[in-house]
Amino acid sequence: MTLSIEKIEKLVEPARVHSSVYADEEIFRLEMERIWGRSWIYIGHESQVRKPGDYYSTTVATLPVLMIRDTKTDQINVLHNRCGHRGAIVTQKQCGTAEILRCPYHGWTYRTDGSLHAAPHPGAYKDTGMNIKDAQYSMRSLGRVDQYRGFVFASLAEDVVDLSDFLGELKHTIDNMCDRSPEGEVEVTGLNCHRFLHPCNWKFFLENLHDAMHPMCAHAATSDAVQNYLSDLPEGTKPPAEAEIIDPFGGSYDFFDKMGVTALENGHGYMGGKKSIFSHFEMYPEYLDAMREAYGEERMQDILSFNRHNACCYPSSTIRDGIQSIRVLRPQTVNSTIIESWTFRLKGAPEKLLQRTLRYSRLINSPGSMVGPDDLDCYYRIQESASNGSIDWIDLHRYFGQDQSEASSLTAMGTSDLGIRNQYQAWLDYMRQGESQ
Numbered sequence: 001m002t003l004s005i006e007k008i009e010k011l012v013e014p015a016r017v018h019s020s021v022y023a024d025e026e027i028f029r030l031e032m033e034r035i036w037g038r039s040w041i042y043i044g045h046e047s048q049v050r051k052p053g054d055y056y057s058t059t060v061a062t063l064p065v066l067m068i069r070d071t072k073t074d075q076i077n078v079l080h081n082r083c084g085h086r087g088a089i090v091t092q093k094q095c096g097t098a099e100i101l102r103c104p105y106h107g108w109t110y111r112t113d114g115s116l117h118a119a120p121h122p123g124a125y126k127d128t129g130m131n132i133k134d135a136q137y138s139m140r141s142l143g144r145v146d147q148y149r150g151f152v153f154a155s156l157a158e159d160v161v162d163l164s165d166f167l168g169e170l171k172h173t174i175d176n177m178c179d180r181s182p183e184g185e186v187e188v189t190g191l192n193c194h195r196f197l198h199p200c201n202w203k204f205f206l207e208n209l210h211d212a213m214h215p216m217c218a219h220a221a222t223s224d225a226v227q228n229y230l231s232d233l234p235e236g237t238k239p240p241a242e243a244e245i246i247d248p249f250g251g252s253y254d255f256f257d258k259m260g261v262t263a264l265e266n267g268h269g270y271m272g273g274k275k276s277i278f279s280h281f282e283m284y285p286e287y288l289d290a291m292r293e294a295y296g297e298e299r300m301q302d303i304l305s306f307n308r309h310n311a312c313c314y315p316s317s318t319i320r321d322g323i324q325s326i327r328v329l330r331p332q333t334v335n336s337t338i339i340e341s342w343t344f345r346l347k348g349a350p351e352k353l354l355q356r357t358l359r360y361s362r363l364i365n366s367p368g369s370m371v372g373p374d375d376l377d378c379y380y381r382i383q384e385s386a387s388n389g390s391i392d393w394i395d396l397h398r399y400f401g402q403d404q405s406e407a408s409s410l411t412a413m414g415t416s417d418l419g420i421r422n423q424y425q426a427w428l429d430y431m432r433q434g435e436s437q
Contacts, residue, residue: 015400016393019386022201028334035430036061040153042317047187053097078145078154079114084137114139173311177321182294182348194341194366202337204379209310210419212256218374223250248277259414267314267426269419276309278322341365
């Protein structure tokens with residue numbers, strides 16, 4: 001039985017949420033319909049499908065979809081990865097190239113725009129009342145598909161706001177990521193990513209990105225080990241490159257408070273702005289020369305002084321423009337989520353920057369990293385309590401009632417729970433809207 005709006009509203013209070021939002025199967029199903037089914041979801045980057053016929057398979061909500069570059073129009077399509085005949089998944093390969101897509105069950109074939117190419121033994125459908133040319137037998141396109149500076153988004157719904165309006169002020173994060181390239185463009189590195197199965201609800205990951213209270217505790221062992229190592233280095237020894245990345249995770253409460261957190265419309269938000277954990281990263285002279293030549297001194301300084309951290313594109317992704325990476329959420333079940341970490345190359349930039357991006361992803365985002373498993377351990381502990389009823393409410397009172405209003409955003413001290421409270425306001429807005437559709 002579908003939960004009523006009244007029951008849903010009782011799950012979210014101004015500074016706490018009920019633990020069932022992480023563990024209830026029906027709530028998860030409604031989230032897939034009303035949030036993931038009615039918002040813009042990040043699919044991938046245009047550089048993942050460079051040539052006509054190139055495709056990449058992924059999911060929207062829990063539905064398999066295919067991002068593919070059309071062999072006739074060169075545009076990027078996002079199709080349901082289902083045969084229009086019996087519904088079998090057409091391709092289970094992560095990526096590839098095909099002029100024609102063929103269902104492995106009965107051999108129905110499809111063009112790269114999703115239209116039916118051919119059905120074997122077509123005479124069997126004569127005088128049956130079935131018109132195999134009907135669009136319902138195609139690999140249907142998603143309701144809306146669009147892109148911003150090469151980043152492809154899609155929605156299952158047709159009546160969503162335009163992508164530009166959905167992204168809003170978050171577009172500046174994507175702009176900065178691209179503008180950090182002397183050529184103004186980025187591209188994915190390789191055909192795959194770090195893919196990390198999290199045995200927990202999808203919301204834990206997004207919430208943690210705007211939780212600046214946990215690093216000093218959850219990551220203490222890692223940061224302490226790095227500090228001990230650095231203190232033992234002989235005087236005058238240059239620290240290893242890994243220290244530049246790990247060291248900020250041992251920052252103080254004051255450090256993270258000064259970073260600040262900003263809540264935007266539609267559940268989006270970010271930490272930092274003028275300062276982030278990337279602010280101290282070395283600026284290589286050859287990179288500065290390339291940027292100065294491309295943009296001039298003043299514009300270069302504007303670009304490189306933009307320091308957001310963990311910009312959340314609710315509900316499906318988070319962007320780190322300063323380190324050129326995107327992490328993508330792929331919900332599986334109420335207590336199972338795949339997190340993908342994609343790294344990007346700044347076109348025209350020295351190889352050193354790409355190596356630092358890859359180093360960061362390996363140390364922070366990979367399944368065998370020095371930081372990510374700390375977070376996952378905490379998610380799992382809360383998931384367990386939410387699932388077995390050990391706790392009823394999850395508290396979000398940090399700096400409650402002390403937000404500052406700035407145009408269409410709210411700001412607060414970095415260790416505030418503002419970012420998470422903002423996500424739950426969007427959660428409520430989507431869940432309320434869905435019942436009336």
